[in-house]
Amino acid sequence: MGxxxxxxxxxxxxxxxxxxxxxxxxLSFVIIDKVTPYDLWLEIVEKQNMALALVVAAMALGxxxxxxxxxxx
Numbered sequence: 001m002g003x004x005x006x007x008x009x010x011x012x013x014x015x016x017x018x019x020x021x022x023x024x025x026x027l028s029f030v031i032i033d034k035v036t037p038y039d040l041w042l043e044i045v046e047k048q049n050m051a052l053a054l055v056v057a058a059m060a061l062g063x064x065x066x067x068x069x070x071x072x073x
Contacts, residue, residue, distance in 0.1 A: 021067045028063050 004010060033040050040056060043049045 017071050021064075021071055024067050025060075025063055029060065032059065 040052070044053045044056065
């Protein structure tokens with residue numbers, strides 16, 4: 001196994017897939033924020049809605065798992 005991860009192709013491929021994953025996560029989060037009937041930032045930060053914060057956190061983890069599984073293949 002050794003130092004195969006240090007090869008430029010593997011390293012750049014990993015960086016590329018990480019960036020693609022972050023972009024897909026960000027886009028899906030923005031879409032979900034626009035679809036919800038209220039402002040998530042206002043509800044979570046200013047009104048301290050912990051239940052909504054937990055739902056958004058679970059949604060974010062779910063999206064991350066789906067993106068990671070799609071990239072991993």
